[in-house]
Amino acid sequence: MIVLQRADALLVRLYGSRYNPLYHSGAVTAALMVLLLVSGLYLLLFYRVGAPWESVARITEQRFSGLWIRTIHRYAADAAVVTALVHAWRMFAQRRSWGARTLPWLSGIALLWVTVISGWTGYVLVWDTFGQRLATEGARVLDLLPLFSEPLGRSFAGEQPVPGAFFFLNLFLHIALPIGMGVLLMVHVSRVARAKLFPSRGLMIAGGALLLALSVAWPVEMWDKADPFRIPGRIPLDIFYGFWLVPAAGVHAGWIAFAFLAVTVLLMLVPRLTRPAPEAVPPPSVVNERSCTGCTQCSLDCPYEAISMTPREDGREGIVARVDTSACVSCGICAGSCAPMVVGPPGRTGKEQLDAARRFAAARISTGDAVVVACARGAGHAPGGSLAGAPVFTVNCAGTLHTSVVETLLRSGAGGVLIVSCPPEDCWGREGVTWLDQRIFHGREAELKERVDRRRITVAKLARLQADEALVELEALRRRIAQMDMPERDLSDVDLECDVATAAAGGQ
Amino acid sequence: VIAVARAVVALAALLGMAWASRISWALPEAGTSVLRVSARFRAEIEQTCRAATAPELEAQAAHMRQTTICENPRVAPYTLSIAVDGSEIRSGPVRGSGRAGEGTLYIDEEFRVPSGSRRVSIRIERVEAAGLAEPRPADTTATDVRRPVRRAVPPLVAMDTTLEVSSGDIVLVIYDPERETLAVRGGS
Numbered sequence: 102m103i104v105l106q107r108a109d110a111l112l113v114r115l116y117g118s119r120y121n122p123l124y125h126s127g128a129v130t131a132a133l134m135v136l137l138l139v140s141g142l143y144l145l146l147f148y149r150v151g152a153p154w155e156s157v158a159r160i161t162e163q164r165f166s167g168l169w170i171r172t173i174h175r176y177a178a179d180a181a182v183v184t185a186l187v188h189a190w191r192m193f194a195q196r197r198s199w200g201a202r203t204l205p206w207l208s209g210i211a212l213l214w215v216t217v218i219s220g221w222t223g224y225v226l227v228w229d230t231f232g233q234r235l236a237t238e239g240a241r242v243l244d245l246l247p248l249f250s251e252p253l254g255r256s257f258a259g260e261q262p263v264p265g266a267f268f269f270l271n272l273f274l275h276i277a278l279p280i281g282m283g284v285l286l287m288v289h290v291s292r293v294a295r296a297k298l299f300p301s302r303g304l305m306i307a308g309g310a311l312l313l314a315l316s317v318a319w320p321v322e323m324w325d326k327a328d329p330f331r332i333p334g335r336i337p338l339d340i341f342y343g344f345w346l347v348p349a350a351g352v353h354a355g356w357i358a359f360a361f362l363a364v365t366v367l368l369m370l371v372p373r374l375t376r377p378a379p380e381a382v383p384p385p386s387v388v389n390e391r392s393c394t395g396c397t398q399c400s401l402d403c404p405y406e407a408i409s410m411t412p413r414e415d416g417r418e419g420i421v422a423r424v425d426t427s428a429c430v431s432c433g434i435c436a437g438s439c440a441p442m443v444v445g446p447p448g449r450t451g452k453e454q455l456d457a458a459r460r461f462a463a464a465r466i467s468t469g470d471a472v473v474v475a476c477a478r479g480a481g482h483a484p485g486g487s488l489a490g491a492p493v494f495t496v497n498c499a500g501t502l503h504t505s506v507v508e509t510l511l512r513s514g515a516g517g518v519l520i521v522s523c524p525p526e527d528c529w530g531r532e533g534v535t536w537l538d539q540r541i542f543h544g545r546e547a548e549l550k551e552r553v554d555r556r557r558i559t560v561a562k563l564a565r566l567q568a569d570e571a572l573v574e575l576e577a578l579r580r581r582i583a584q585m586d587m588p589e590r591d592l593s594d595v596d597l598e599c600d601v602a603t604a605a606a607g608g609q
Numbered sequence: 610v611i612a613v614a615r616a617v618v619a620l621a622a623l624l625g626m627a628w629a630s631r632i633s634w635a636l637p638e639a640g641t642s643v644l645r646v647s648a649r650f651r652a653e654i655e656q657t658c659r660a661a662t663a664p665e666l667e668a669q670a671a672h673m674r675q676t677t678i679c680e681n682p683r684v685a686p687y688t689l690s691i692a693v694d695g696s697e698i699r700s701g702p703v704r705g706s707g708r709a710g711e712g713t714l715y716i717d718e719e720f721r722v723p724s725g726s727r728r729v730s731i732r733i734e735r736v737e738a739a740g741l742a743e744p745r746p747a748d749t750t751a752t753d754v755r756r757p758v759r760r761a762v763p764p765l766v767a768m769d770t771t772l773e774v775s776s777g778d779i780v781l782v783i784y785d786p787e788r789e790t791l792a793v794r795g796g797s
Binding site for chain 2: 111112115116175176179180183244247250251252254255258259260311312315319321329330331332333334335336337338339340341343346347350351
């Protein structure tokens with residue numbers, strides 16, 4: 102986890118969160134798949150199953166129309182494995198792999214394997230020494246299964262030329278598997294709202310340009326043609342697809358199959374293994390249906406499509422929010438979205454946040470100094486409860502923050518409020534930081550009231566290890582509020598919609 | 610400084626990926642020689658047969674009467690033995706394909722052999738079922754074996770020859786079904 106946090110902090114400093122590839126690893130993988138599809142379809146026009154190596158050699162001889170496109174295809178395939186692994190590692194390290202996220206995790210593992218298998222078939226299509234090694238070692242493993250009437254390994258023994266049907270089958274799989282991946286991808290993102298399938302245009306253009314530059318500067322070469330009667334001294338090895346060939350050399354095929362199976366089973370068990378103990382599993386959001394106004398905002402904002410609006414069943418007119426507990430990940434974004442504070446995970450609803458803020462204000466706010474509202478996973482989180490002398494009010498995720506908390510802190514005597522959130526691309530609740538920003542500065546429903554002076558509020562979107570930047574933001578806020586008149590401390594109750602709604606619902 | 614750092618990090622990541630994409634791997638078997646035996650052949654089918662008894666014949670319509678009743682067809686067992694310079698390196702049964710092992714017989718074996726001139730002996734041999742013979746129609750109680758019911762590999766296919774094997778060579782021995790002999794491909 103610490104490695105991930107350091108890498109995040111470094112790349113955010115260098116490229117900003119918008120262009121940090123680690124934040125967009127899943128979307129970058131999908132974009133690479135599209136690049137692979139386009140370049141692969143082009144290469145397909147010139148490939149011949151009857152003369153695989155020769156046709157690839159002809160492609161490679163054409164610098165502009167062949168070599169560079171083949172190189173881009175190859176490097177994009179490698180990059181896809183890297184970004185997919187980064188994405189999986191990220192989800193694992195951030196414990197986003199269990200509960201309602203089990204389906205995305207499992208489909209992601211399937212996508213990773215299909216990517217690797219598709220890559221194997223691509224290398225075999227070239228039929229050079231690396232492709233031959235993949236084929237013969239793969240045949241050793243597949244021949245363990247009682248699936249084939251004739252051992253596959255014999256096809257490469259040299260008794261007969263490798264049949265064109267074999268390359269046709271590989272070509273079919275090389276095309277069919279990515280098409281199947283499209284279906285898997287739909288399953289993979291089916292549990293999230295507004296799935297971001299591609300990274301920002303800038304990142305795509307920059308990534309594409311870098312791949313092109315690399316392809317021109319360091320293009321792939323034609324390796325030796327496969328020869329069934331010669332043992333090559335050395336073979337080229339693409340570590341991203343041939344990672345298993347080195348440990349598999351000379352090992353019984355059963356052990357290779359066992360290793361693949363064991364890794365797959367282990368990965369499939371991750372949702373089970375990373376699931377917290379039952380008492381530590383955060384409860385899903387609940388709705389106080391009596392007080393729900395049916396505004397639909399929580400349903401719109403929920404990043405996991407876990408909230409739907411249904412007709413009321415209590416005899417009153419209108420609709421009410423309902424939470425699908427099997428889809429809810431307890432991110433709490435709905436708590437910040439609900440102006441009347443009637444939805445959210447138990448203990449983290451807007452009303453409970455407000456109660457905590459009132460207690461915090463009574464105990465910690467006194468001098469007109471800035472107050473830090475920190476995401477527990479972000480750079481502002483201070484175990485001692487204080488950041489450079491400023492009291493820190495910690496929330497589970499800044500995206501869950503109800504705007505009434507901000508108003509309460511200011512009206513309780515805070516000179517300003519620094520909200521330290523994660524970058525919007527890395528929010529625990531996916532879109533939480535985006536919604537928070539819009540609620541505070543752009544009037545999104547459950548908005549911060551107009552009477553609150555926005556100059557006293559800063560939202561710093563920082564990676565976990567950017568504590569230095571949090572201090573810089575804090576000092577900037579302090580300088581700003583020092584130049585402003587300190588308003589009268591107003592401890593009278595804030596005119597909160599929750600209180601209004603509660604009164605309307607009969608005091609729940 | 611930031612711009613340079615951006616470029617350095619992006620370049621390092623890309624070059625690292627490209628390097629990992631084209632590692633040169635020295636094969637552990639490099640410099641050795643390999644004897645590969647790859648063969649495909651059909652085995653004989655053995656059946657347990659006996660002469661039909663008179664009541665059995667009478668129970669059948671005239672055009673359905675078979676004087677010999679055969680049951681329990683099975684693939685005849687074969688063994689493969691390979692010796693290099695007089696040392697046996699493989700000896701054992703050849704299993705048929707399919708779950709029951711009743712399909713076509715396949716051999717797909719590889720052995721590392723030292724380079725140079727090598728005396729190679731290979732025998733594919735049917736194991737005779739003990740105590741079984743051709744059926745005797747007159748004997749109504751005998752239980753025998755009848756063979757063959759299809760064209761199959763001869764009971765013994767053998768090769769005993771000297772091969773010149775160079776470093777890095779793969780010498781392939783196959784079964785030639787036309788000549789019903791073992792043949793050598795590759796090597797010197």
